[in-house]
Amino acid sequence: MSDEQAIEIKERKTICLRYDHLLLQNILIRDEAELMQVVPNNINFNTKIQYRCKCGSLNIKTISAMFKLGCVCKKCILPIKMSKKEATSLERYGVKSTASLESNKIKRKETCMAKYGVDNASKCQEIKDKISQYMIKRHAAQRAALNPICENTKK
Numbered sequence: 001m002s003d004e005q006a007i008e009i010k011e012r013k014t015i016c017l018r019y020d021h022l023l024l025q026n027i028l029i030r031d032e033a034e035l036m037q038v039v040p041n042n043i044n045f046n047t048k049i050q051y052r053c054k055c056g057s058l059n060i061k062t063i064s065a066m067f068k069l070g071c072v073c074k075k076c077i078l079p080i081k082m083s084k085k086e087a088t089s090l091e092r093y094g095v096k097s098t099a100s101l102e103s104n105k106i107k108r109k110e111t112c113m114a115k116y117g118v119d120n121a122s123k124c125q126e127i128k129d130k131i132s133q134y135m136i137k138r139h140a141a142q143r144a145a146l147n148p149i150c151e152n153t154k155k
């Protein structure tokens with residue numbers, strides 16, 4: 001995408017966004033996507049467009065979703081989402097994931113202590129029993145390793 005196109009898209013976003021053919025074209029160029037249908041003359045933010053993601057998979061999105069979230073498929077958006085999440089977390093808390101914050105670890109333990117009387121849910125007898133019941137109901141064995149089917153797969 002050229003700088004002009006980037007500015008065009010940015011200006012449209014900040015001033016007044018018109019979901020027209022020009023914007024659609026710019027979005028497709030921005031995300032290296034390919035249009036897979038004939039676009040009707042009258043389009044708006046809610047017009048669904050079929051496109052091919054740069055990975056090759058076919059998708060349908062509204063033009064506003066294409067603009068805001070990008071012309072990518074569910075698979076391709078995952079790394080983008082994750083990096084955005086990590087960037088936000090790094091900016092706000094200085095760590096990639098808030099789960100690794102010491103204060104959150106303490107809070108998790110406190111919550112578990114208050115709810116179950118132990119610092120980790122896997123130490124709670126009530127939860128152990130629930131897991132056992134589920135395993136018996138679903139797999140006919142208290143633990144997966146005791147299931148005859150699993151026994152046969154052991155080396």
Ligand SMILES: [Zn+2]
Binds near residue numbers: 056076
């Ligand atoms: Zn893709």
